Amino acid sequence: MVKQNISDTKQSNLWHNEHERLQFAELVNVFYAREILLLAKQYNGEQLQKKLLSLPYYVERAARHISQGDVPLELDSQNACWLAPQKKAQPQFNEQNNKSFYSVHTPVGLVVPILVNNAGYTQVVMDSIDQVRDNAIHCNQYGWFASSGLSHQSDTKLLKPTKLLMVCACCGHRWQYKKVVVPRVLSLREMLLASMINWTNVKVPKLRPH
Incomplete structure (x- = not known):
């Protein structure tokens, strides 16, 4: 044998x-x-x-x-991107919703959606919370935000995480002049962040295996 x-x-x-x-x-x-x-x-x-x-x-x-x-999205492995239908209406910033959430829920390690307007494009990107101090939230790439979601350094805006917004971010959905345009390609870091989302409940961090 x-x-x-x-x-x-x-x-x-x-x-x-x-x-x-x-x-x-x-x-x-x-x-x-x-x-x-x-x-x-x-x-x-x-x-x-x-x-x-x-x-x-x-x-x-x-x-x-x-x-x-266990990302619940279609994976195009040949192009290294996630696929999902894109909504016609672009995401909106709601300061009160953000404040009611981030005044209570600010766990370090949570993957969060951030609204970015750049060169005429509106898009949702991903970042992760790495510090919380004095009612302020620090994201790894985009820096400090107030609990309202307003940035301390730029015109980017932190949004309350929802499954719909995380899908938008993972799939690179974007809009130009309120019209749907071709999705952008995510960076290696963003693709990894997508795998760290707790899709069962996007408002709490995903438990990592020991």
């Missing part, structure tokens, strides 16, 4: 089926192609080298979280 190598057994258990394995491979390929191009435009020399050295970790982490995750 031939004994199966223990490491081989562990490796095979990483994947539930061949479809999942194929999704992972397609996501890795797209993420590498996309991120290397972006890094080459943004960095050079030693900075670029450091970014490239850490890229495999983030690419494989994102691809694994997505292919083995």
Whole structure:
């Protein structure tokens, strides 16, 4: 009787089926192609080298979280994007709704929607709360916000998380002059954030496995 190598057994258990394995491979390929191009435009020399050295970790982490995750959206793994029908009406900012929510619910680690108006486009992007202090909320990328959702530094606006808004953010939905336009491509960081949303209840952080 031939004994199966223990490491081989562990490796095979990483994947539930061949479809999942194929999704992972397609996501890795797209993420590498996309991120290397972006890094080459943004960095050079030693900075670029450091970014490239850490890229495999983030690419494989994102691809694994997505292919083995539970995001209730259609995944286009060949283009590394989420798909869902887009609403004709663009999201609206409601200061009172935001204040009633964020005055009570401000857990660190919560993935939140942020309304951005840029170059004529209105879109919802994702960020995560990493600090809460003196009735102010700090998001990892977009900085400090009041509990009302108004930014301390820019015209971006923090929104109360709803499933509809998180779908908009995950799928890159955007509007121009209140009309639906082609969705934008999400960054590697945003794709990873999408896998960290607690889709059962988007108002509380997702429990992470130990």
